[in-house]
Amino acid sequence: MANEFNMSEKAQEIYKQIEEFCEKEVKQQAMEADAKEGDILDIIEKASKLGFNALDVPKEFGGIGLSKMDSVALLEKMSWYDAGFGITISANGLASGPVVIGGNDEQKKKMYDIILNGGIGAFCLTERNAGCDASAGESRAVRDGDDYIINGKKCFITNGPIASYYVVFAMTAPEKGAGKGYTAFLIDKKVDEVEGMSIGLVEDKMGIRNSQVSEVLFDNVRVPASMRIGEEGQGFKLAMMTLDIARITCGITAVGICQRALDEAVEYAKNRVQFGTALANNEVIQFKIADMQMHTAAARELCKHATELYMKHLPFSSEAAMAKCVAGDAAAYVTSEAVQIFGGYGFMHNYPVEKLMRDSKIFQIFEGSNEIQRLVIGRNALR
Ligand code: CAA
Numbered sequence: 616m617a618n619e620f621n622m623s624e625k626a627q628e629i630y631k632q633i634e635e636f637c638e639k640e641v642k643q644q645a646m647e648a649d650a651k652e653g654d655i656l657d658i659i660e661k662a663s664k665l666g667f668n669a670l671d672v673p674k675e676f677g678g679i680g681l682s683k684m685d686s687v688a689l690l691e692k693m694s695w696y697d698a699g700f701g702i703t704i705s706a707n708g709l710a711s712g713p714v715v716i717g718g719n720d721e722q723k724k725k726m727y728d729i730i731l732n733g734g735i736g737a738f739c740l741t742e743r744n745a746g747c748d749a750s751a752g753e754s755r756a757v758r759d760g761d762d763y764i765i766n767g768k769k770c771f772i773t774n775g776p777i778a779s780y781y782v783v784f785a786m787t788a789p790e791k792g793a794g795k796g797y798t799a800f801l802i803d804k805k806v807d808e809v810e811g812m813s814i815g816l817v818e819d820k821m822g823i824r825n826s827q828v829s830e831v832l833f834d835n836v837r838v839p840a841s842m843r844i845g846e847e848g849q850g851f852k853l854a855m856m857t858l859d860i861a862r863i864t865c866g867i868t869a870v871g872i873c874q875r876a877l878d879e880a881v882e883y884a885k886n887r888v889q890f891g892t893a894l895a896n897n898e899v900i901q902f903k904i905a906d907m908q909m910h911t912a913a914a915r916e917l918c919k920h921a922t923e924l925y926m927k928h929l930p931f932s933s934e935a936a937m938a939k940c941v942a943g944d945a946a947a948y949v950t951s952e953a954v955q956i957f958g959g960y961g962f963m964h965n966y967p968v969e970k971l972m973r974d975s976k977i978f979q980i981f982e983g984s985n986e987i988q989r990l991v992i993g994r995n996a997l998r
Contacts, residue, residue: 620688620919626681629670629689636665637696645697648825649970655825656777659703663733667693668707676727687867687922691915694871695878698974699825701871703735705864706773706826709982710736712857713782713799717845725803726780734779738861739769739831740854746771747987749854750793754833756785756800763787763800763843765836768815771981775829776814779805783833784854787847797850801842811836822973860925861982862935866918866942869978873911873946876953876971880904883957894956903956907949914942933995940988943978950975 622630640658648655662668670686672678681689686708694701707730714726726736745751754767765785769775781802788796806812815830845853881904884895894900917938924931950972954961961968979985 619915620684622685622688623682625679626685626689629667629681630692632665633667633689633692636662636667637693637700641693641696641700645700645825646967646970649697649699650964654827655697655700655703656827658700659735659777660733662700662704663735666731668704668733668735669727669730671708672727672730676723677731678727683863683926684919684922687863687918690864691867691871691874694868695875696871697825698868698872698971699823701868702823702826703774703777705861705868706738707735708864709738709857709861710774710778710780710782712738712860713844713850713853714801716856717799717849717853718801722801722842722844726801729779729803732779735774735777736780736782737772737774737778737831738857739772739775739781739783741769741771742767743770747984750797750851752784752786752793752797754783754785755789756787756798756838758787758840759837761840762837763798763840765800765833765838767833769831769833770816771818771828772831773826773828775831776806776817776827781806781812781831782844783831783838784850785833787850791848793851795848795851797854798847799844799850799853800838801844802836802838803842806831809836820977822970822976824973858983859932859935862939862988863918863921863925863931865978865982866914866921866935866938869939869942869946869975870911870915870918872971872975872978873907873914873942873949876946876950876968876975877904877907877911879968879971880907880953880956900956903952907952910945910949914938914945917941933992936983936988936991939978939982940985940992943975943980943985946975946978 670681674680742752756763756765783800786796787798811834813832815832817829887894921931921934921938953968960966
């Protein structure tokens, strides 16, 4: 095992467990689930029993408290096996982010207890008219005594149908605009345990089909004021700060896809004989492999760099955006080249690179499209 992330001993142990688990439970099953309708809930439950959903729960809350670098390294490995699996697990980090950054100890304990019991979360920000323009959300939260009443429709919510807790963003003061009008709430329950909360459309997607994505609907949902995360009006900043971190994990998931595509292409090129020699003996294929490896390595290094800055409490917003953007573009490029090397076979469902190419596309779109990442980087550079 190449320890490119300088993983701790504990993380190296877990890396081996992940490899063993994924070889047995994910590799083949993910291909089969992708062809049907992408339900890998039983795999997620088994993975959660082994604690793969709880890698960075801090020790003071009963977790093993791995460093961010460790959990990023492990996420690349999970995503190598299946990006839908990786995203399901990493969306837990996205959902927990606002509580980690702005929540109080009671909220953290409630959330970490759920995670340590195998639960995963959902981050409910996006709406039909508020995707890239996250500030355009129309969901409302109105104070009513000791509660807030939430109404609204969230869409494209990763883990929507399977989450055990939800972090929801809604306007408490629309007249102040998103920057000061959004507030975040923790709902520490499954959807069917909350009156007025339901799952709408479950999306049928091009790629990462093993990640469950749906609408989450709020119809007069009562949330105790004690579950408000931070102060009223802090929601947008909590969302943005969380997305900064999530862009690193999104990037490393894309790196997992790149590495898998590269490994599959190398193996194929060594074994496929055309014109009396292995594909690998042709310079044109060697150059393709070299380019694929360069893009993969560069994307990984950017993810590591952003993680290092984050761990040192230094500004990392631009670097996280770079990591996500470069890794998303790399995944689209590397998987397309892998399909090219596989030729006609690469186009067929029963070879893995076709799925990798479909899986890769969303990494240029979600958690802020790559145009948004460029906007973040450009704005910061010109500030
Ligand atoms: N950290 C802290 N604060 C930040 C911030 C950051 N990274 N980015 C912005 N802010 C603050 C600003 O300082 C500003 O504060 P003040 O009002 O006090 O000055 C406030 O937030 C508003 O900032 P902007 O004026 O820059 O906001 P904007 O409307 O121009 O939007 C944006 C900026 C970068 C385009 C933002 O809307 C954005 O990131 N969009 C993409 C949204 C996104 O990633 N969505 C993905 C959702 S998750 C998902 O897809 C997956 C899933 O499973 C749900």
